[in-house]
Amino acid sequence: MAAEMLLLLASPLAGGAVLALVGQRGYAAEVNAGFAIVTFGAAARLVARVIADGPLSAFEEQFFVDSLNVFLVALTAFVAMTTSLFSRPYMRIERSHGRVTDAGMRLYHSMYQLFTFTMLLVLTTNNLGVMWVAMEAATLTTVLLVALYRTHASLEAAWKYFILCGVGIAQALFGTILVYFAAERILGAGIGSLLWTHLAAVKADLEPTVMSIAFVFLLVGYGTKVGLVPLHNWLPDAHAEGPTPISAVLSGLLLNVALYALIRFKVLTDGALERPFASGLLMGFGLLSVAVAAFFLSRQRDIKRMFAYSSIEHMGLITFAFGMGGPVASFAGLLHMTVHSLTKSAIFFAVGHAAQKNGTQLMDGIRGLVKVSPTIGWGLMLGTAAILGMPPFGVFASEFLILTTAIAQQPWAAPILLVSLGVSFAAIFSKVQAMVFGEPSAARLPHRPALVPVFTHLALVLLLGLYIPPYLADWYRLAARLIG
Amino acid sequence: MLQHYGPQLVNLLAAVLLLLAFAMLSQRRILSLINLFAAQGLVLFLATALVASITGQPHLYWSAGLTLLLKVLLLPWILHRLIRRLNVKWDVETLLNIPTTMLVGIVLVILAFNLAAPISQLAGTVTRSTLGIAMASVLLSFLMMITRSKAVPQVVGFLSMENGLFFAATAAVYGMPMVVELGVALDVLVASLILGVFLFQIRERFDSVDTRHLEKLKEH
């Protein structure tokens, strides 16, 4: 156990250090990918272990892996790997276009590894304080990457990202302190009262008032990173202006990780208060995010910005699902987490190449992709169909469960969901259709796109729509029971 | 003796902290803003040390030392260099005029105290009543960040919010476990370094560190 855990966390950390030291060489990208692959291997081993002998903890309980976070670990490691594979040719082209300096590449690679490390730390740590530290670190590692291009827009985006998330995360720290405060009275001072496992054991006796106030701070804090409306403002800017691989991992992974933290606290809070206080808040914010994001979509001109808003929408949907709770809804939420990060990162890969080919991120400048490059065109089309909840892709599976449960349990929410999903479908599909079909606007560019990641992701999403492997299913079920 | 006067002293320091928060809220000049921030750090250090000596918890001394090092010496020094390099010593005009800001601040303080009151009753610590003040200073720094339009004051607000959090930790629960304290401190340090880098980049792009220039990205 300890070994895999060590490898899992050490590999990206070492990777960050190494890449920072070697600097921008020809093989830096390969090294980056290599470390990512190693990390994924470690994650796979860890997953195997957890499947074999259940929840595990290591380093006197500082680290803890149960069915809830292990699948996120696997997902994170996997998407990090594929993204590194994608970023190899992509960033090389960016470099050759002179949009990035050598120093920038060095920063990019090492920060990429560190970012992976922080996310894995958030997921695996059992210590809520460390969780906060790692979350803040995740912001710090990505903020420079968002500003990688040093353009006006990217600097502005990075600045907003930094300030908003920094402030938000500070609230989360206050919340954490309050939780510690509540725990300390039962478990006594010391590290023990910050360990989630211990808290979960005694969650019923935690002081309700404190926990409710604490959860408010935590919601505002981590919710900012999840991108819940009205705390979402940093998200579209950061996604649109950063390099595409970073947009992919931000919306594919970081949001999930932040939501994961929120869920951990939700479990504690609802345990402390008898009434579903946290669940109610999550439902409300989730629904608000879905509705507002859907209406943002139709006016977008920048393609990455549009898909950033769609990420907000989907995070809202997931949050709503967890807020509803119950075996089906939580199951659906977890499934949606998985398929959303896979699909959305795949879309960002395709979008990145499309933007590179046409030399612009503005959708009016991108036309007739299937003519220019059928693989990119169909990749984008299918990815969009998937993210819009078209079967047989996995997103549909989760949306199916969420909606059917919603109308049965929260009928009032059903019309809102119906309208929002309809509006977002109308907005996104019209724009993507115009980009994919029709007469092309750009000539073929020489370079070959790296589309293996795209179609790998889409294939997985397709699989999840038609057939969920039993162990994965058990795993979701256990996690869903954990969330309640 | 100390056992008797200590808590009162802590409360006094807490009051000073709140006072400083208000002072920062009302302060127009960047330089004195930074000095106030340093003073806040100092008070925080004193409070932490005091609590440490009252409760005799070793790791609190560590965090006190950390505070002294980071908040009183390092960060103010960095900020001073920063504004010298960026030469932005001029006055900061606020988006909201000072008296209004003050009134809002007072409302915030009331809210914070109301929130903290029930919690403080539960607290087993000698310094229970200071939790409200900590929360208030956090909110006040937040307010300050909202009302300042220049980048540097926003940074200062951000850091002083961190101070408030530290104080909350110290006051409410005699400080977080050591590893967390260290982590937080590290984060704050890295954050302020990155902020510095940023300010320079922004400066060289926009020839100004006024965040009003950072309003291009929006929906039309």
Next chain:
Amino acid sequence: MIDAALLAALAWIALGCCGLVAPRSHAFAGRVLYPAGAAVGVLVAGIAGFALFDEPSARVLPLGLPDLPFHARLDALSAFFLALLGGVAAGVSVFASGYLRADQGSPPGLVCLCYHVFLASMALVLVADDAYFFMVAWETMALSSFFLVTSDHRHAEIRRAGYLYILIAHIGAISILLCFGALQSGTGDYTFEGMRALQLPAGWATLAFVLALAGFGAKAGIVPLHVWLPEAHPAAPSPVSALMSAVMLKTAVYGMLRVTLDLLAFPVWWWGVIALAVGLASALFGIIFAAVQTDMKRLLAYSSIENIGLILAGFGLTLLFRGFGMGTLAALALTATLYHCLNHAFFKSLLFLATGSVLHATSERSLGRLGGLIHRMPWVAWSALIGTVAIAGLPPLNGFVSEWLLLQAFLFTPNLPQGYVNMLVPVAAAAVALTAALSGYVMVKFYGIVFLGQPRDAALAQAHDAGPWEKTGLAWLGAVCVALGLFPHVVIRALEPITRQFTGYGISGEAGGWLFVAPIEPERASYSPLLFLGVATLLILVAWLAVRAFYHGRARRANAWDCGFPWQSARMQDTAEGFGQPVKVVFQPAFRIEGEAPSPRDRRPRYRETAEDRFWYWLYLPVARLAERMTALVTVLQRGRISVYLMYSFATLLVLLFFVR
């Protein structure tokens, strides 16, 4: 049985995937894959034919969600629609193998893939036995048909049509999804078994019914959700429009029947009134708009709306009788409904394919530039005549039989226990009669302008008749139309299992032997197409022979007389607009008419008139505007000022804190 059906669907998918082997080869797709697809279609029809009288057979596939594997079940209802699918698919595929040429936008292999996936997904919709499997198949159907519609995506209007189609289809799908949600009502059991077992409270049942009506109606094209239909059908390649109109709309009907008659074991008579009203509205609307169209495929699309309306009316009547517990009459109405589904599938696909041949021969869709094609392409013309007579509801072909049954069902309504409904029924019957008569009008316009008269365009002289593959397809569909018209008792007997399943009664018992159809009892009403046709043919032959015998068969060719007008040109014939004029005048309020008439002193007089669909202005544009306004509203949130953003989170924090207190 069910395994066979699933295997057939699988075979279709496999054929589609074969298309990707040689994506750019027309010969491979056209000469190998499509004929094979047709063979599978025949197979499917055969399987379904057996399954119709067989016990329902079910199968659980190891796919789908963990707690919800794909359940498939083949009962009489599914089998009936499956037979419909197979029969039509056979004809259309044979036609398609000759039809699809190089001039489409997408490579043929891709079109072939989408085409066969479309067929397979429709088959799966029909055999699905749990909500998830159903929805997956349903949306796959929508997606594949969307790609088929936009297969020639170089034209902006085709893309627009496809977009409108997929949008309405998706919103409909969401509402179907919510309907299933209401049907399982939180038990988490999504299988149809579970839903059957569940006894919903009245409110939930009604909610489910309304959602189902809206969702499936969006696919079926009932008013006011019909706007995609006249856009998508002309845009699609003709075999695809044939399949969509003939089969895909029927899957929507199937869904309605499945949910309402099977899953909702909760007969409420006024649901029937709703369905009846909506159906008749759609029928009249559709046929009135068909009468004023100038594009032959749009005309057929609107007539599809009409036929779906009639089907829905029959369905409503079924619900009405069922709600009042009149089993036999419900069986009669249901028989009429299903029979009309079958008929419409065949004659509408026949007509769409005929228009496809015309389109290929002349590359012209507008009625204003066609005419006289009966001389150039006799085969297409004569087979189209069969379809035309059938769709106009004239004896002895199949269209008449179903309308006859429907009217019979109406005739027996007035002993309902509900007074208002009794008042409503004569009006409804009148509406049906009017629709039927109007469809005769429309079809005379369609056939007369496309195939008869003088060519309105010089280019038509080069028009060629359809190729052998296309002829075969047309012949098959035409033959089925005739057979369905001449042997109704066979069909009625085949429908008996379904009516017994859902109403407890069958009407073929009284069907008066092999010669007569007598749904209730012979002295109430009877009809014998065979005798009818036999005597009519006899009389015609006798007349002809007598004339030949007593007089002579001489004929001389000369110019048309036309009251002695010397200069006769093709432009003196009625245009499509001209022929539609009376309907436009009589039903003026239904249209949104714009246009200008020339003043007597115009140098170059120009006449323009467009009759638009009011629903655009009543429903769709307002909705779009509303969405626009909402967008403008939320945009305020993202104004770019960081202090404001901070304020949002600050305010959120304070508000939450305040409410926690």
Next chain:
Amino acid sequence: MNLAGAAAQFTELMLAVLLAPLLTGWVNQCRAWLQNKSAPGLLQPYRVLAKLFQKEVVLAHNASPLFRAAPYLVFGCLALAAAIVPSLSTGLPLNAAADAIALVGLLALARFFIALAGMDVGTAFGTLGARREMMVGFLAEPALLMVLFTASLISHSSSLSTIVEALGHREFVIYPSMAFAGVAFTMVSLAENARIPVDNPATHLELTMIHEAMVLEYSGRHLAMVEWAASLKLFVYSCMGLALFFPFGIAQGGDWPGIVLALPVLLAKLAAGGAALALIEMVSAKMRIFRAPEFLGTAFLLAVLAMLVHVLLEG
């Protein structure tokens, strides 16, 4: 079906086919008398037919086979219709083959083909006539159907012979609904048989003609068949009207003595009906073609009203 029935059926059919022109002639004669012109003579239609059969056929160059087949088709359909309508006796074999709805369908079929034939040559008048004919049709047809529905609602059957038996051979009842139906039926049959006020069989005035315009291109034997079919149509409608509204003296089940008795009754009724028709044509004026929809719409509404009245008062 027994042999006697078949024979009766055959008699009825031949009678209709042979008597139809006579009825036309009779109507024309009555009209001439009322206009106090000198009448052309009762057998004039037969002479016309004979003449036309003698003449050779002149076909337009682009007349299709459909054009040549149409007259026989139409004639066949109307002859069949004549056989279906119980004019002499009920319960004949063909009554079971087609009920009221099928009868309407049959008439529609005939209209359909004659209209297509009108469009086939592609002349201005042909299409004009076809369009107007169909315009008349799409309003007259449902009206006729509604009239028959009223009758079949009363007799709980849509089979014509059952209707007639129910109306004629039960104890006498006054049906208010049948009054409405009768008016509607009269209006419909005026329109359907191209009579004043909707059309005028006597003129070839371009702007107003309907039926004549449609068959303008026909000549020789084709025209003869068309004319014969037209008079058959008049005969069928008359018999239908008589069977519905004056269902007396119609034999049952095709028994010979009954038929022998029924024949003079029928002739008498036809004579009266023809005279009445001529009278109506005399007193009313030809209306503009665009008034026709209103006229027929009224008929349609009256027919629907008849059903409602039935449901209301007699249901």
